Amino acid sequence: MNELNSRRLEIDALRALSAIRQHGGITRAAVALGLSQSAVSHKIKRLELSLDCELLGRKSGGPMFTAAGKDLLDYGGRILGLHDEALLSLSKIPLAGRLALGLTEDTACTDLARILGRFRRLHPNVSVRTKVRMSLVLRAMLERGELDAAIVQVFSHDVRPTDVVLFREDLHWVKHPDLALQQDGPIPFLSFDDECFYRQWALDIGQDDAVLETIFECSSAAGIVSAVNAVMGVALLSDRHIRGEMHVFIGRLPPPPALAYVVRRARKSRNPALDSLVGEIERDIGRHGSLALVR
Numbered sequence: 001m002n003e004l005n006s007r008r009l010e011i012d013a014l015r016a017l018s019a020i021r022q023h024g025g026i027t028r029a030a031v032a033l034g035l036s037q038s039a040v041s042h043k044i045k046r047l048e049l050s051l052d053c054e055l056l057g058r059k060s061g062g063p064m065f066t067a068a069g070k071d072l073l074d075y076g077g078r079i080l081g082l083h084d085e086a087l088l089s090l091s092k093i094p095l096a097g098r099l100a101l102g103l104t105e106d107t108a109c110t111d112l113a114r115i116l117g118r119f120r121r122l123h124p125n126v127s128v129r130t131k132v133r134m135s136l137v138l139r140a141m142l143e144r145g146e147l148d149a150a151i152v153q154v155f156s157h158d159v160r161p162t163d164v165v166l167f168r169e170d171l172h173w174v175k176h177p178d179l180a181l182q183q184d185g186p187i188p189f190l191s192f193d194d195e196c197f198y199r200q201w202a203l204d205i206g207q208d209d210a211v212l213e214t215i216f217e218c219s220s221a222a223g224i225v226s227a228v229n230a231v232m233g234v235a236l237l238s239d240r241h242i243r244g245e246m247h248v249f250i251g252r253l254p255p256p257p258a259l260a261y262v263v264r265r266a267r268k269s270r271n272p273a274l275d276s277l278v279g280e281i282e283r284d285i286g287r288h289g290s291l292a293l294v295r
Helices: 011-023 026-033 037-051 067-090 112-122 135-143 197-204 221-229 272-288
Strands: 097-103 126-132 149-155 164-169 171-175 187-191 212-217 234-238 259-265
Touching: 011 026, 011 037, 011 067, 011 164, 026 037, 026 164, 067 272, 097 135, 097 272, 112 126, 112 272, 126 272, 135 149, 135 197, 135 259, 149 197, 149 272, 164 272, 187 197, 187 221, 197 212, 197 234, 221 234, 259 272
Parallel strands: 097 126, 097 149, 187 212, 187 234
Antiparallel strands: 149 259, 164 259, 171 234
16 A cells, blocks of 8 residues: 555656647657657656656657556546546636637538537636638638637648647548549649638649649538549548549649648637637547547
8 A cells, every 4th residue: 555655646746748749759748748858758758757657658769658547548538537537626716708719611511510519608708609601711810810719620831839739640642443534634632712822832832743634623521522532533531531433543733731630729719618628629529539430
């Protein structure tokens, strides 16, 4: 019993460990937490010493976490959730007000609706108005102050220090295996509309070594997926949308940048209701590592 009593799961250390998974490394986690890299490393090392086991995989090219680290992340997510919920419950500060939240189609069609529904039940005096738009449109609305916050996709290299990174995904060129491409001819491109930053990257940067001919435009991911499976052309899709017989196309086109799903706030948009909503979204998604699509 004395040995057990000597061990401690410090909340700050668990939060640092969770941030490492969420942001993809110690350096990014330190930025998100507003700490130095050495401070985050020290927290993890102290936790490892307390538990007498390694939590982070330190072999080059190996997994980010050890088996013990993965187990602790599962417990840690639940511990952090209860910790923050208890603080909120004991704060005695009722939440009220109006929030304008932006979502992309990708996030609107996920279990984020469940999170928003739970928030409404817990805080009936907070009205959340949600608008679903393309990421570029949402970013512009944030700049104009028309939204308090938005969950948007960005390229990983465009993540801001103030963004809350929910999870990361890869972006791929995909096609149906029955689609035959001419070696020297244009590549038929299945594109989202003008407000899509995938499209802007593809047309501005992604065709240095090959010519893309846009033959299909659609604002819906479901429409692009259907067109790929109908053997119409090549498209840019993230991991979650690769389905059916489509496969990743590698060769004539440069690899696309990685993606991040982030919560981005409007400038000077700070209030307890928004802080609580962002915190609940971050905790819930952090436990699962992504947003599950509603089927």
